[in-house]
Amino acid sequence: MYDYVIVGGGLFGGVMAFHAVKRGKSCLVVERRAHLGGNIYCEDVEGIPVHRYGAHIFHTSDREVWQFVNGLVEFNRYTNCPVANYRGEMYNMPFNMNTFSKLWGVTTPEEARAKIEAQKSGICGTPANLEEQAISLVGTDIYEKLIKGYTEKQWGRECRELPSFIIKRLPVRYTYDNNYFNDLYQGIPIGGYNGLVEKLFAGCDVRLETDYLKEKRELDVLGRRVIYTGALDAYFGYCFGKLEYRSLRFEDELYDTDNYQGVAVVNHTDREVPYTRTIEHKHFDCTRDCGEIPKTVVTKEYPVAWEEGMEPYYPVNDGKNQELYRKYEELAKRERNVIFGGRLAEYRYYDMDKVVRSGLEAAKREFGA
Ligand code: FAD
Numbered sequence: 190m191y192d193y194v195i196v197g198g199g200l201f202g203g204v205m206a207f208h209a210v211k212r213g214k215s216c217l218v219v220e221r222r223a224h225l226g227g228n229i230y231c232e233d234v235e236g237i238p239v240h241r242y243g244a245h246i247f248h249t250s251d252r253e254v255w256q257f258v259n260g261l262v263e264f265n266r267y268t269n270c271p272v273a274n275y276r277g278e279m280y281n282m283p284f285n286m287n288t289f290s291k292l293w294g295v296t297t298p299e300e301a302r303a304k305i306e307a308q309k310s311g312i313c314g315t316p317a318n319l320e321e322q323a324i325s326l327v328g329t330d331i332y333e334k335l336i337k338g339y340t341e342k343q344w345g346r347e348c349r350e351l352p353s354f355i356i357k358r359l360p361v362r363y364t365y366d367n368n369y370f371n372d373l374y375q376g377i378p379i380g381g382y383n384g385l386v387e388k389l390f391a392g393c394d395v396r397l398e399t400d401y402l403k404e405k406r407e408l409d410v411l412g413r414r415v416i417y418t419g420a421l422d423a424y425f426g427y428c429f430g431k432l433e434y435r436s437l438r439f440e441d442e443l444y445d446t447d448n449y450q451g452v453a454v455v456n457h458t459d460r461e462v463p464y465t466r467t468i469e470h471k472h473f474d475c476t477r478d479c480g481e482i483p484k485t486v487v488t489k490e491y492p493v494a495w496e497e498g499m500e501p502y503y504p505v506n507d508g509k510n511q512e513l514y515r516k517y518e519e520l521a522k523r524e525r526n527v528i529f530g531g532r533l534a535e536y537r538y539y540d541m542d543k544v545v546r547s548g549l550e551a552a553k554r555e556f557g558a
């Protein structure tokens with residue numbers, strides 16, 4: 190009999206496993222995929238750690254979280270500076286003086302502000318949706334070239350039908366600074382994320398390629414308590430209906446060149462190109478000369494509508510889905526022996542640091558400080 194059956198080998202499960210093992214508890218990890226790590230898993234291709242489920246950059250202002258992960262593995266000094274490709278025109282991201290200067294030929298923050306002020310004049314009051322929020326932050330030119338197409342591909346719906354908080358993830362800066370994040374700390378574990386995953390799950394028994402929900406009865410009797418990090422609606426057999434998610438399809442190419450696009454992340458922001466991002470993984474290893482490996486792996490990221498059986502990558506946190514989630518949450522509160530946590534079970538657009546924070550809080554509640 191294990192103390193815990195942990196469903197899902199991602200970051201939330203890992204933080205809980207780490208703290209359980211530290212206190213002498215026994216854990217069985219049940220993971221549907223053929224590997225641990227959840228969406229941070231990396232696959233070695235030609236000596237390059239390929240971020241199998243999309244680009245993952247750790248960034249946080251939460252010192253305890255940063256110290257926790259740095260206590261386990263060493264991070265490099267990678268700083269995310271993606272570039273947007275709009276019909277062959279290249280713009281720096283996030284929206285900053287480099288972007289404004291390329292777009293309008295302006296040279297000072299004052300000129301850039303004046304441009305944006307003039308373009309946002311149609312919007313008054315609190316922005317009601319993503320389109321209004323975007324125009325009020327950066328004006329119509331940037332909205333049309335760098336936001337509208339990308340967002341509609343990514344979410345499969347009009348910007349007017351999306352919540353405004355999504356676009357507030359991106360900084361808008363009146364300085365020549367291409368850093369995508371405002372956080373105090375940023376980096377990627379040297380060699381990729383698998384070393385971190387190994388440290389988190391050290392000391393656990395693991396069953397891969399096992400769907401907990403298909404074998405729930407047999408697995409439940411193996412542990413005193415369950416830590417569940419899968420989708421909440423799936424746990425309850427979709428009894429109130431399905432929550433919406435967005436899924437992705439990843440397509441890899443191996444090229445015989447040491448440097449294909451000159452940067453780790455290119456965002457493809459027009460509507461016509463069917464993918465949203467191309468990721469050249471070797472550039473995440475920023476302290477290594479890219480000439481050291483003569484080949485390179487580039488992954489195209491295609492957004493797709495989620496259906497049962499696909500990986501649910503992004504929750505769709507609009508009003509309708511939030512309301513449905515609340516109903517499942519009420520059921521979850523009644524499950525005495527189960528701890529629910531992580532991006533899927535909490536149905537939140539969590540970055541990694543928020544998942545680690547949520548795991549640390551759950552561990553404090555479960556095991557004490
Ligand atoms: P997951 O990693 O999803 O782990 C859950 C695990 O549970 C999965 O392995 C799944 O297979 C397993 N599982 C589910 N149901 C079952 C079942 N029934 N039986 C057995 N196993 C099951 N965050 C950042 O901070 N920076 C980034 O740059 C970043 N980029 C991202 C890019 C993409 C494309 C995506 C999708 C996410 C990105 N994130 C990023 C978010 C990050 O991936 C998550 O915050 C984090 O990995 C979530 O960890 P988790 O443990 O909650 O979930």
Ligand code: UDP
Nearest residue numbers: 273335336337339340343355356358456458
């Ligand atoms: N976004 C955009 N253009 C870009 C990049 C992002 O319009 O070039 C919008 C889009 O709506 C996206 C949101 O900003 O969903 C958040 O972007 P982020 O890079 O944080 O997305 P994630 O890495 O979570 O997929």
